[in-house]
Amino acid sequence: MGFFDKLKKGLTRTRESFTGKIEQLVMGYADIDADLLDELEETLIMADVGVKTTERLMDAVRRGVKKKEINTPEDLKPFLEARITEILATGSDELHTASEGPTVMLVIGVNGAGKTTTIGKLSAYYKEQGKSVMLAAADTFRAAAIDQLEIWSQRTGAVLIKHEEGSDPAAVAYDAVKAAKARGIDMLIIDTAGRLQTKSNLMEELSKINRVIQREIAEAPHETLLVLDATTGQNAIRQVELFTKAAPITGVVLTKLDGTAKGGVVVGIKSELSMPVKWIGIGEAVEDLRPFDAADFAKALFDK
Amino acid sequence: MIFEGLADRLQETFKKLRGHGKLSEEDVNEAMREVRMALLEADVNFKVVKGFIKKVQERAIGQNILDTLTPAQVVIKIVNEELTELMGGTQSRINMSPTPPTVIMMVGLQGAGKTTSAGKLGFSLKKQGKHPLLVAADIYRPAAVKQLQVLGEQLEIPVFAMEAGTDAVTIAKSSIDFARSHVNDVVIIDTAGRLHINEELMQELKSIKKEVRPHEILLVVDAMTGQDAVNVAESFNGDLGLDGVVLTKLDGDARGGAALSVKAVTGCSIKFVGMGEKLEALEPFYPERMASRILGMGDVLSLIEKAQTAFDVEEAKKMEKKLRRDEFTLDDFLSQMQQVRKLGSFEQIMGMIPGMGGLKKQLAGADIDLNGKEMKHIEAIIYAMTPKERADVGIINGSRRKRIAMGSGTHVQDVNKLIKQFAEMKKMMKKMKKMQKGHMGLGGFKLPFMH
Numbered sequence: 001m002g003f004f005d006k007l008k009k010g011l012t013r014t015r016e017s018f019t020g021k022i023e024q025l026v027m028g029y030a031d032i033d034a035d036l037l038d039e040l041e042e043t044l045i046m047a048d049v050g051v052k053t054t055e056r057l058m059d060a061v062r063r064g065v066k067k068k069e070i071n072t073p074e075d076l077k078p079f080l081e082a083r084i085t086e087i088l089a090t091g092s093d094e095l096h097t098a099s100e101g102p103t104v105m106l107v108i109g110v111n112g113a114g115k116t117t118t119i120g121k122l123s124a125y126y127k128e129q130g131k132s133v134m135l136a137a138a139d140t141f142r143a144a145a146i147d148q149l150e151i152w153s154q155r156t157g158a159v160l161i162k163h164e165e166g167s168d169p170a171a172v173a174y175d176a177v178k179a180a181k182a183r184g185i186d187m188l189i190i191d192t193a194g195r196l197q198t199k200s201n202l203m204e205e206l207s208k209i210n211r212v213i214q215r216e217i218a219e220a221p222h223e224t225l226l227v228l229d230a231t232t233g234q235n236a237i238r239q240v241e242l243f244t245k246a247a248p249i250t251g252v253v254l255t256k257l258d259g260t261a262k263g264g265v266v267v268g269i270k271s272e273l274s275m276p277v278k279w280i281g282i283g284e285a286v287e288d289l290r291p292f293d294a295a296d297f298a299k300a301l302f303d304k
Numbered sequence: 305m306i307f308e309g310l311a312d313r314l315q316e317t318f319k320k321l322r323g324h325g326k327l328s329e330e331d332v333n334e335a336m337r338e339v340r341m342a343l344l345e346a347d348v349n350f351k352v353v354k355g356f357i358k359k360v361q362e363r364a365i366g367q368n369i370l371d372t373l374t375p376a377q378v379v380i381k382i383v384n385e386e387l388t389e390l391m392g393g394t395q396s397r398i399n400m401s402p403t404p405p406t407v408i409m410m411v412g413l414q415g416a417g418k419t420t421s422a423g424k425l426g427f428s429l430k431k432q433g434k435h436p437l438l439v440a441a442d443i444y445r446p447a448a449v450k451q452l453q454v455l456g457e458q459l460e461i462p463v464f465a466m467e468a469g470t471d472a473v474t475i476a477k478s479s480i481d482f483a484r485s486h487v488n489d490v491v492i493i494d495t496a497g498r499l500h501i502n503e504e505l506m507q508e509l510k511s512i513k514k515e516v517r518p519h520e521i522l523l524v525v526d527a528m529t530g531q532d533a534v535n536v537a538e539s540f541n542g543d544l545g546l547d548g549v550v551l552t553k554l555d556g557d558a559r560g561g562a563a564l565s566v567k568a569v570t571g572c573s574i575k576f577v578g579m580g581e582k583l584e585a586l587e588p589f590y591p592e593r594m595a596s597r598i599l600g601m602g603d604v605l606s607l608i609e610k611a612q613t614a615f616d617v618e619e620a621k622k623m624e625k626k627l628r629r630d631e632f633t634l635d636d637f638l639s640q641m642q643q644v645r646k647l648g649s650f651e652q653i654m655g656m657i658p659g660m661g662g663l664k665k666q667l668a669g670a671d672i673d674l675n676g677k678e679m680k681h682i683e684a685i686i687y688a689m690t691p692k693e694r695a696d697v698g699i700i701n702g703s704r705r706k707r708i709a710m711g712s713g714t715h716v717q718d719v720n721k722l723i724k725q726f727a728e729m730k731k732m733m734k735k736m737k738k739m740q741k742g743h744m745g746l747g748g749f750k751l752p753f754m755h
């Protein structure tokens with residue numbers, strides 16, 4: 001199965017509850033009235049598009065009705081499809097790499113978002129592309145986090161840089177950048193401990209890691225990826241806002257997108273945060289984490 | 305802040321509505337729009353919100369507005385009461401089996417915090433004199449078993465694990481025998497995280513349930529979960545029959561609407577909450593606190609109630625008169641402060657006032673220390689003054705300041721600070737007086753949101 005089909009399959013639930021619901025609405029109503037608009041709003045919110053984005057889309061719909069761009073319920077779907085595709089396509093989701101020397105990726109996020117697993121999958125992805133990969137175990141806090149990353153490094157054939165549990169994560173990052181430079185590594189991926197964005201001491205620790213990396217390679221980290229669990233609701237916005245203060249985020253990795261009806265969260269992130277989505281995870285298998293492609297995603301969301 | 309608290313927003317809505325009477329349907333509908341937004345922004349499920357709003361609407365229309373409360377406060381009171389009721393009572397208890405071992409199963413999505421919660425629950429039970437056994441039945445995530453083992457070591461709770469390759473059902477089953485022979489009276493099974501739509505893995509949980517017949521199946525839910533919380537809870541409840549919920553990561557800034565969604569669709573009480581990665585006990589769940597948190601408005605209600613009882617009405621009237629005549633002195637300041645203190649610590653009060661959360665943070669870093677100690681100092685300084693000085697701050701010159709500092713065991717800077725603060729407060733009160741034109745229901749010291 002190609003990735004697009006996989007994506008389509010992963011978004012089945014979203015499509016059913018979102019696109020499918022819109023189609024039902026179109027069938028069920030002869031005219032565009034308040035009830036129809038209420039139900040449309042409900043559909044958008046249930047897909048985790050976000051309260052603000054929903055309001056924005058609903059405003060657009062109301063304006064469309066006024067301006068006679070939307071005349072019948074049938075006009076709703078193409079109208080929304082165009083608007084959502086537009087939102088998805090804003091900004092560039094391209095991945096930054098180093099022009100020379102190692103490309104450094106710093107992976108951050110709250111507890112349980114799926115950072116370590118994401119790194120394992122990223123490692124597999126780059127390995128498959130023939131790149132040399134180094135993983136740095138800078139989550140020195142959570143019990144067995146280092147072991148977890150070590151298993152991934154063994155599975156994917158990546159080099160692992162680790163210190164003791166409880167040691168300074170910035171020191172791990174420092175060693176890793178040094179080692180990656182010395183050994184001519186292509187991709188250095190740094191794992192960090194999960195932290196809630198409200199813990200200022202931990203955010204300070206993160207910005208220290210960032211500084212240490214920057215000191216070694218001025219334009220690094222080339223990517224600072226915030227791993228977001230797609231089941232997260234409105235708190236995602238707070239996460240982006242506060243994490244980026246500690247370590248400027250270049251993009252988001254959305255994990256656990258598969259299976260359930262929450263694909264709409266991508267739309268919310270794009271529209272409310274203007275944050276590039278770099279990777280999406282649509283399954284548990286290693287190859288299910290892929291670079292995000294806005295056009296494909298929109299197509300998979302609306303395709304029959 | 306991206307969202308203002310509901311209380312602030314309702315205040316805005318009801319700005320035009322002054323005086324007393326009954327809440328009209330129109331007023332209520334307008335207010336309900338705000339309530340709805342607040343709930344949705346807190347990630348309460350849309351359907352749950354709908355049902356809830358309907359209920360509140362019915363109750364609120366025609367409600368009398370009491371003398372002491374504003375229309376906004378009346379609505380908030382109803383919303384809060386309904387929300388608290390919907391959230392259920394405090395039931396932070398585990399169903400203990402009369403014949404040990406009591407078997408507890410922890411289930412949930414990946415990354416919800418099952419392993420950490422299992423450890424914390426074990427710790428809570430251990431503190432209660434039980435002898436828990438932690439069971440590592442997550443055979444999928446790399447190093448999950450190790451994680452539980454490390455936790456067990458830190459907590460000094462035994463961990464049951466089997467060699468790699470053993471299936472989860474066998475591990476769970478064997479752990480019960482192990483617990484029996486090792487006199488462990490509680491068995492906590494940490495299962496692998498899974499998507500609720502993954503049939504194969506849900507089947508595994510059903511098999512474990514069938515084999516070990518747990519007394520308690522706890523769903524671990526991340527407080528940050530969005531609209532999907534309902535589907536997750538429904539599936540797990542449908543497949544397994546849940547006994548309770550553990551809400552994790554509440555130490556963050558998520559509003560935690562998922563709690564309400566989960567409660568509404570499963571009917572299961574939220575038994576515990578997790579507040580951080582440190583290995584302390586799980587904390588009991590307080591419905592009132594959760595209700596206020598979801599509404600993003602601090603503990604307004606208890607503040608309203610406290611304010612009603614703590615302020616002496618006579619005292620308030622006297623104060624009001626003084627204020628009007630601009631006769632407010634340091635003595636009055638002291639008695640105001642002492643009244644306010646009846647409400648709790650200043651910091652607590654700030655936490656309870658909507659929109660003050662941010663201010664509280666600011667103040668904590670600024671020059672006013674809001675804890676009781678600072679209040680004690682202020683008290684001491686004022687007591688060290690002569691009645692004349694208290695009546696007229698203007699006469700307190702350098703040498704008087706020195707004397708007051710000596711007499712109160714503080715420094716001249718402290719005395720200066722207090723005098724400055726007092727002057728500021730007087731200025732502020734003048735402003736407030738102008739704003740509210742004598743409508744002072746609750747006492748001289750009007751809290752900022754109670755106009």
